[in-house]
Amino acid sequence: MSSSIDIGPFATSLGLQLDVADGDQVVADWVVGPHLLQPHGILHGGVHCSVVETLASVGAALWLGDRGRVVGVSNTTDFYRATTEGPLRSTALPVHRGRSQQVWRVQTTDGSDRLVAQGQVRLQNLS
């Protein structure tokens, strides 16, 4: 099931492994690899935004299903803890699933279950 979800070339390059993916929740495991760093050896903030964007989009698309397709309109991501290595887990949950728009929140935690980043994506439902 979740293995059949195509997240496209960019999100694939981030190394996301979708463990759960349906219209109520999306969970992905991933690893801070050297190709995801900024010059000081820390995970690039844009990677956090990209993971947030990907998981929110997957969840919103699965919830909308055959009724249309979703397009992201804004992404707000906060960075709470600099990360240099190790496994991360990101979990997306819906905040709002309306007729015309959805809002999903994504939390990313490290191996010690500490909050590393958190973001929110607003998506428009196009029919």
Add this chain to the structure above:
Amino acid sequence: MSSSIDIGPFATSLGLQLDVADGDQVVADWVVGPHLLQPHGILHGGVHCSVVETLASVGAALWLGDRGRVVGVSNTTDFYRATTEGPLRSTALPVHRGRSQQVWRVQTTDGSDRLVAQGQVRLQNLS
């Protein structure tokens, strides 16, 4: 000068070419390559966030200079126009450069000078 700036492996993989880079402005040209797409053939929103994050960080770091280093605390990016190909230009300008924090705004336009995405990054100055 700007050619000497190390943006790290992740931002490099986006194909950013820094044309201007100082503490007052950062301008980069880049191209919507196939490796940056989401499954529907559109530029992945996370790429926009990542470009915003990179340019804001470069500008903020150059402005702070030897006085310390900067760390991003939040990134808010809005997507205005779906893009499937072609050249883009991103320009970062400071909104606020204070003692403890900076805020930079980044606009991305397409080859027809239309606004494609716009974002804002808050960074903390660490001494």
Add this chain to the structure above:
Amino acid sequence: MSSSIDIGPFATSLGLQLDVADGDQVVADWVVGPHLLQPHGILHGGVHCSVVETLASVGAALWLGDRGRVVGVSNTTDFYRATTEGPLRSTALPVHRGRSQQVWRVQTTDGSDRLVAQGQVRLQNLS
């Protein structure tokens, strides 16, 4: 206890009644009065932002205590449901309580426990 908290003239004019207020949680009850409306008879979005700002500030100040004072740096509030009357309840919980900054999230629900608005405030701890 919570009755002893001074929220100042502006927040007082909103009619907030603090039911719980400590460094881990702030809960307030309030009512959509006619003085809080915009021209179409709907609760003004700025009132939602103001309630979010107030509760987050109270919680952050109580958590920091004698160690300093807090100052808000940004407020992001989303509006999910137009409201014209009736009681609302707003609950603030910490997302992040760090050495230099705090982030608090505030949810506002209506009498039917539906999400009406939700916001997040970033505050700086000044010593």
Add this chain to the structure above:
Amino acid sequence: MSSSIDIGPFATSLGLQLDVADGDQVVADWVVGPHLLQPHGILHGGVHCSVVETLASVGAALWLGDRGRVVGVSNTTDFYRATTEGPLRSTALPVHRGRSQQVWRVQTTDGSDRLVAQGQVRLQNLS
């Protein structure tokens, strides 16, 4: 013209005087009165959000005109300078005016033309 615009009871209580108001720009002058303060004698952050919300809504409604009405979906406001008194000027300009959504940005400056707060509102066009 701008004197004929009804901003409703809440925004009126803030003391906003609209100097310019059309679908391309909204400018308002206002004063930091004692009823707008938080407990430490500083202008309440929620007031800034409320001014941002009001001006963006006025501009968006004037631009949409007879084609429908607008409803705010999110407000993001940053606070740059604590203010205790004096005149302020707020200026709203469109960032995006699309078929289904608008985004307006509002800057507030003090009597010395320093940036005090800045915010952005996303509005939905309802037909």
